[in-house]
Amino acid sequence: MIREKRFELIRGELAKKGIVEGDDLAARLQVSRATIRRDLDQLEEEGLLIRTHGGAQVVDSLVELPYHSKLVAYMQEKRAIGLCASQMVPEGSVIGCTGGTTVMSVIKYMKGKTVTVVTNAINIAMELASSESTQVIVTGGAMRTRSYELVGHIADRTLDELYMDIALLGIDGLDLVRGISTYTMQEAHTASLYVNHAERVWVVADHTKVGKIAPALIAPIMKVHRLFTDPGLSPELRSELEAIGMEVVIAEM
C-alpha cells in the first residue's frame, strides 16, 4: 500500500464522515499509527484537513474562500442548513437538485456519500466530480448566461425520464398561498419538473425567503414535504407551515 493510496482513502473517509480517527485508519490501512500521523501531517500541510488529537477533521471548505464567503448572504445559516439536510439524506438514494447557493452548501457535505445526484447545474456537478462514491447525472440543456443552470427542452426531456427519491430545491420565495417560487420562468419550469418526478420534495432556504413571493411559480405549497431553514424563522410562520402538514427543520448553528 503506497502513500498515495492511503491519501486517497483518507480523503474519501474525510469527505464522507467529516472526521477520521488515527487508530481506525491505522487498522484499516494496515500501517502503524506513526505513519498515519505523518500522513495526516502532510495532508494538513496541503490544506486538506485539520489535525485534532486522535485524528483529523475536514477543513471547513467555506473558510478557504474568505473573500467569496462575504459575497454570499447568510453564509453561516446556509452552512448549517447544508450540514443538517445532508445528514438526513439516506445512503443510496437518488437526489435531484437545482442550482443556487443553498443547495450548493448541501452538496458540499454530500461528498463521499454513496448517492446518485441528478442536476441541471454544472457547478453542482463540478463540485461532485472529485467524489468517487457519488454518481452524477447531468440533465444537459442550454446554459443560461451568468448562471450555471441548464434549461430548455433537453433538460426537460432528461428529467422526464428520471425518477428521484428526493427533489432538493433552492428557491427565492415560499408562501402559504402562492407556493414556492423563483425569479426566472425557465428555472421555475425546470424546478417544477423535479417536483413532479420525485417521491419527496425538500426545500432549503434561509428564513428571509419564507413568506416571500418571487415572480415565477414552481409548485403549490402542498407539494413541499420538508423545509430546511435557520433559527431566524419566526415561530408564527413555522406554526402556520406545520399546520398545513409541512415538516420544518431548523438547522442549529
Next chain:
Amino acid sequence: MIREKRFELIRGELAKKGIVEGDDLAARLQVSRATIRRDLDQLEEEGLLIRTHGGAQVVDSLVELPYHSKLVAYMQEKRAIGLCASQMVPEGSVIGCTGGTTVMSVIKYMKGKTVTVVTNAINIAMELASSESTQVIVTGGAMRTRSYELVGHIADRTLDELYMDIALLGIDGLDLVRGISTYTMQEAHTASLYVNHAERVWVVADHTKVGKIAPALIAPIMKVHRLFTDPGLSPELRSELEAIGMEVVIAEM
C-alpha cells in the same frame, strides 16, 4: 513485451484506478522494477502521470491549481495549438467539442467569440460560463469519475438531434490505418457521434499522438478534415497525412 504495450497497459490502469504501484506493474507485466521505473519516468515526461514513491498517479486534472498546470504535457505546444485553432473558427459557427486538455486550450481562446459550443464536458462549459457572447449547450449524461465528460444514452440522444459546423476533438491516438482513437470506449463512442453530426472534423493533438493507436476507436482517418498539431510532427508523417487529403496545420509557438 515491448515498451509500447507496457505503456498502454499502464495508461489504461491509470485511467481506471488513478494510482498504480510499481511492484504490481512489474509483476503484471513480467519485467523488472527498474524497467517499470524507467517506463514511469518516461510517461511522466510526457505529462501523463506524476511519479510517487512506490508508483505513480494520474495528473489530477480535477485540481486546477496553478502549480499543477506546469505538469500538463506539452503545455506550450497545446497553448499554441489552442490559439491557432481558435483563430480559424468562423464567427457564428456551431462547434461540438469533447473534453481533454488540448480542446480546453482551444476553448480558452474562444471566449468572447460569438459562437455556439456544444459539449459533453462540464469543465468546458464552466470555462465558458463567464463568456456573454458564447452560447453553450451541454449534452447531459452520466459523469465519468476522474473526468469531466458526460457519457451514456442521455448524451447520445442529445447529440443525435444536433448538427454542428465543426467537431473539435481531442484524441489519444491518430493513425493512418486505424484512424483516431482514445483510451475509453465510452468516450470514443461519444466522440464518434460528434464526427457523425458535424460538417467538418478538426482534431487537435500534440505531435506525440500522431502515429499512435489507443484501444478505443473513434472514427476512420478519412473522416478527419483537419489536424492541428505542433512543430514536433515529423515531415514524413505530415506528408503521409497530406497525401490522403488531410489538412495539417502546424501551430508555431
Next chain:
DNA sequence: GTTAAAATGAACAAAAATGTGCAGAAAAAT
C-alpha cells in the same frame, strides 16, 4: 486538582524504493 489513559513528537533502526553504471539481450539499420 490530581491521576490514569491516550496521543504526540522526536530519534533511531529497519525496510523499501530509487537512481546509476554496466553487461548482456533484443531490435533496428546497414
Next chain:
DNA sequence: ATTTTTCTGCACATTTTTGTTCATTTTAAC
C-alpha cells in the same frame, strides 16, 4: 550477416519511507 542502437536486468550506494521506542503533552475521568 553484421554492426549499431536501444532496451533490459542486475548490483550497489543513496534516499525515502516506515515501524518502534520513549519522554512529553493532551484529554478525560475522578
